[in-house]
Amino acid sequence: MRPYALLSGLVLTLCLLDPGATHAGLSNAPDHRYTIKGFVLDAQDNPIPDVKVVATANNGLSDQRVTDRRGFYSLNLHLHNEDLGRLVTVQAGTQQTRIKVSFDPEDTTTNREHDLNFIGGSISERDLGFRGLPTWAYVGAGLALLGFAAARVARVHRRRKRRLARQMQKTQHHTRSRAGRKSRAR
Structure with a gap:
């Protein structure tokens, strides 16, 4: 046995x-959940734990989390097809950026995700996976x-x-x- x-x-x-599964938020169907996930790293790509990350959409919806020991965070917003193109402000510590909500409104089964990384004062919107891979x-x-x-x-x-x-x-x-x-x- x-x-x-x-x-x-x-x-x-x-x-x-899958690091994105740490806060999947199963309360919403994939076509209503918009996940913003990524890492907060210093200039040498070292993780910065315990950083407060807040996402606020211009319709007042928001979510906030604190980065884990790997510098990873995952935020969920309850958005619909009408929210396509909406601007979302994301702040990690003292860094802040605005992103545009983008997804395929015809796809109601795939999770709607946006990769957003704060790396040593710059922003990267690519999938780093788990610490760079x-x-x-x-x-x-x-x-x-x-x-x-x-x-x-x-x-x-x-x-x-x-x-x-x-x-x-x-x-x-x-x-x-x-x-x-x-x-x-x-």
């Missing part, structure tokens, strides 16, 4: 690898890890099967030997 527990743990780890790199690494775990579980299972087969052969041989000795003794 132990290998299956390991595999379950790895699957759970893969689910947690794109998210697909972590998904790929997770899948490779899952493949390794599956191969390991299969290997342990084959070994256990061979060990049981050897034990059965020894038991059968021992039983035959005893039966042979009993028949010779008669």
Whole structure:
């Protein structure tokens, strides 16, 4: 049973690898939730934890969070198709910028996300993934890890099967030997 527990743990780890999932806000459907996520880093790309990040739309909607130990934050605004193009002010510590809400109004299933990073006084609107690598790199690494775990579980299972087969052969041989000795003794 132990290998299956390991595999379950790895699957759970893969689910947690997406840093955007730290505050998913499941209360809104994807077409009503607009997530602004990113990192607050110093000029040397070191994370700055415990920075208050606030997003305020010009319709009064707002959300605020504090960056985690990796400098990551994720904010959710409840927006609709009519909010396409709306301006949102995002402030991280003393840095502030305005972004324009953009998404495909026809797509009602994909999460609407905007990457916004504050890096040493400048702003970047690209996906840094987890500290600089794109998210697909972590998904790929997770899948490779899952493949390794599956191969390991299969290997342990084959070994256990061979060990049981050897034990059965020894038991059968021992039983035959005893039966042979009993028949010779008669």
